[in-house]
Amino acid sequence: MSKAVMRNVFVYSILIIVISFLGWPAESKTFEVEFTFMPGRPGRSVCLAGTFNNWSITATPMEDADGDGIWKIVLSLPRGEHQYKFVVDGTVWVTDMKAEAFRDDGYGGRNSVVIVGDTELLKAECSAGDGQIVTEALWHENASPYVEREGSTTVAVRLRTRTSDVERVRMEYALNLSSHEGCADGFDNQARGSVRGSIPMEPYATAGGFTYYRAVIPASHGLLCYRFVLEDGDTRIWYSPAGANRYAPGADDGFELDLAGLSVFQTPEWVKDAVFYQIFPERFANGDPANDPFAVRSWGGTPTTGNFFGGDFQGVIDNISYLEELGITAIWFNPIFEAPSNHKYDTSDYMKIDPSFGGLDKFKEMVSALHAAGIKVILDGVFNHTGYNFWAFQDIVAKGRDSRYVNWYHIHDFPIRRSPKPNYEAWWGFPDLPQLNMENPEVRSYILDVVTYWMELGVDGWRLDVPNEIGHFFWREFRDHVKGINPDAYIVGEIWHNGSAWLQGDQFDAVMNYVFRDAVLDFFARKTCKASDFMGRLESTRADYPDAASMVLLNLLGSHDTERVYTAFRGNKNLMVPAIVFQMTYPGAPIVYYGDEIGMRGSKDPGCRGTMVWDESKQDRELLQLYKGLIRLRKSSIALRRGNMRWLLVDDPTRSFAFSRHYEGETVVVAVCAGDTGVSVDLAMDSVSDGTVFVDAFTGQAHEVAGGRLEVFDLGPGEARILVAGTPEKNPEKNP
Structure with a gap:
């Protein structure tokens, strides 16, 4: 919602x-x-x-x-x-x-x-190589996202500098394996039981005039002592808790990080490799008319807030081959529990499948079939509120203050009244959506029992509806509970803005990346922001989030709450295609809202919730082939799934940009022109050796790195290129 x-x-x-x-x-x-x-x-x-x-x-x-x-x-x-x-x-x-x-x-x-x-x-003047470092801009602290433990054997550390201010940054560290010993012993060459090292730091994110450098250090236990060395021109300074100094700090002047007290923020590895698909069950496919709700409309009719078309689990089962061919590896289902509406956000019973979808046995059959096809199942957890027909609320309606469930909700007086204004707390005042009292331990226990029940039936994770309406205390309990059942379960929250508060390692793995969607549409579709602003908005979240979360964000362009992608772009595929290329190559997990891959149209709810178009003559087959090709390319490239990102070009006049993704020896360069005129792209490739050959993933054309620069190539308006260092797999027929 x-x-x-x-x-x-x-x-x-x-x-x-x-x-x-x-x-x-x-x-x-x-x-x-x-x-x-x-x-x-x-x-x-x-x-x-x-x-x-x-x-x-x-x-x-x-x-x-x-x-x-x-x-x-x-x-x-x-x-x-x-x-x-x-x-x-x-x-x-x-x-x-x-x-x-x-x-x-x-x-x-x-x-x-x-x-x-x-x-x-x-406001301070700065330029890399001028020998001047803006020391006031330097910052590090022993808190997320500046320190991050993604696993039990490594620690990631960040340092903030002014952008374009330093040429090199490295981190000197000493690991005392006996954590009771201080940093003075760790930096001492003769200290026993310590490991010393120096590691280069790489630019990780640039936002708001600052660049954040990052390094990953092998460390499993003990006391990590460290400081930073920055070089610019002939100038070298050290940065430590005492501040910036032109001379090496004393042995006892270092940041200290006790690894025993630093919790691991580990997100599911499979999400980094995933391509998600969102299914609104009532509108995807009607596989069994026998379970249709009353007064079902003909498939393809105009959607309204109250009509039904008969989509069900059998319809999903019947079309698994379609999902496999598209390249989908995970599905987020909108709510499936018993509820009177077509959207099912007004739950009547969390323990029951809505009968119009086929019942519990059909759900088990669907989950089994999806898992056999290598597709994970994510359910929509609507735990902030129930429906008016929810059994506990109906008990209150019937018994008033004598109901044993009266403290499950926030009731102001009795008897229960729906109008003119509900006399109970309801989500945004909607009387059909009474809000649960999550301060009540009995309510929390019940919700966690619900979670256990469905996870034991094979559910692989949860998308959490309006989680900002519930206190952080519950989501900490929720994470412990979910990860205790399945450490690889995915927890993603519906947050429409910066989600840092939920991404500290104790609540969600990720959030729905509406910040990404807004930036993409503003730049590509609406043309209301410059390329530099576009980059800045995206980099701001990367600077704010731990990398473990950034790599598993759910990157969407459309959903059941927004207008469809084709509609957002007003049908202009010259604008839409490079945006889709960007979605499929950017860090995080891309998600496709059912039907967007075939060009379905629709304004906001209820227009965006139309029935899936299965008639191929009415599908945009060219667009479908683009999606298939990009998904195939993403799945074949470890760099596109897991690689670090570095911006290589951001040019406002031509509305063009380029970036690289690099991981374990593989490098991919993505270049996009979103302007009205073409551009010749000339990229500095400092981190790639001369003689490296990049091959266009769509045309097979080769481009060689020479003199530290990638061979010049041209981009037309609305064109994108994906260049892979090495020989790519055979990919789609059409150049995006």
């Missing part, structure tokens, strides 16, 4: 001021931001809603203290991008038209954006 905000009205005068405090540490502090709003007409109340308060329309009230009609509030916000709107009288959503940037709100309007951070540090 979408929790994007819904309205956009005109505003006369809005002022926003960002006040940065320059004390250190940079990443731990917050920044005061003053929001000021003058509504177009008088209002009784104004609240600020945004990503910082889960879009609550009551949590952050503004004040007009002097009665001059200007409402104000000052918030302390962490570094990064924050989306917001003003809410007048609890119902009217207002976009700040004076904001520095905007994002699509998912309902045809725009959210305002404020970006906060160490902006003063960006």
